[in-house]
Structures are given as C-alpha cells and as structure tokens.
Amino acid sequence: MHIHRLERAWLTFGVGMLLIFLATITTAAVVDGFVPPSHTQTIDPTHVSQTPPFDHPGLHKLADGSYEAYYVAQIFSFTPHDLVIPRGAHVTFYVTSTDVVHGFSIPLTGVNMMVVPGWVSSAAHTFNQPGTFLLVCNEYCGAGHQLMAAQIEVK
Numbered sequence: 001m002h003i004h005r006l007e008r009a010w011l012t013f014g015v016g017m018l019l020i021f022l023a024t025i026t027t028a029a030v031v032d033g034f035v036p037p038s039h040t041q042t043i044d045p046t047h048v049s050q051t052p053p054f055d056h057p058g059l060h061k062l063a064d065g066s067y068e069a070y071y072v073a074q075i076f077s078f079t080p081h082d083l084v085i086p087r088g089a090h091v092t093f094y095v096t097s098t099d100v101v102h103g104f105s106i107p108l109t110g111v112n113m114m115v116v117p118g119w120v121s122s123a124a125h126t127f128n129q130p131g132t133f134l135l136v137c138n139e140y141c142g143a144g145h146q147l148m149a150a151q152i153e154v155k
Ligand code: CUA
Pocket: 074, 075, 076, 101, 102, 103, 137, 138, 139, 140, 141, 142, 145, 146, 148
C-alpha cells in the first residue's frame, strides 16, 4: 500500500505525540504520585465521621484570624448545609467524600474542586462582599445529583 510522503510524516508526528503524552502521564503517575493538585491529604473514607477535624464539620477560626471550613460530601448533601462566614474572612475549605466522587463549587469565587473519597481537597477564598453564595456539586454523582447543594451566607 502506498502512503504519500506527507501523510506518512503527519501520521508519524501524530503517533509520536501520543507516545510522548503517554510517557509523560506514566512518569507523573509512577514518579510523582499522580494526584489532582488540590488533593494533599488522605483520609479513610469509611471513618470520616470519627476522624478529626471532619468529626466536627463547619467553620473553625484560627489564631491568625483566618478560617478553615471543613465539609463532608455524601450522596446527596453537604455537611454543613448552611454556613455563616464573617465578611472579609479568608477561608480555606477542606472537603472530603464518604462515598463517591462529588464536586464542590462556589460560583463567582473561583472555588471549584473535585472531591474524591480517600482524599482531602482544599481551596481558599476571601469573602469581601456580603451576600448569599450557593454551593453546588458539579460532578454527576447519582440520581439525586441535581439536589446536592448548600448555602454560604457572608455577613
Ligand atoms: Cu454530588 Cu453530584
């Protein structure tokens, strides 16, 4: 079978790129321990409710005046469902799941994470404007996915 010179070159380039991508991903997985960048800690997903600080989800104030918010995602809700944050607070969110992969997205804030069982995802935001923010699950997680939402009030 005759393959035109330019077509052969283009095929070689395409297959070569695929092999380079595959080698890159494999190297990252084997050498670097491939995890999403916001996932820094592990947790036993079967004992989340007994593992501090996830045994007391909610807002925790730190000595430096900033805040940490611990959330548990489960089908089909977030704990806590309602969170009140003081205006101007810098909040670092830590989120884990007890069952399947969920999303954790607070529109208009840049907080948008995938929540994977066994991992703790984190992201931070400073809430300078008062108002009510919606917190939604943006990863399809089952039949009640569209009901999975919570609220954050800044005042
Ligand atoms: Cu949880 Cu979709």
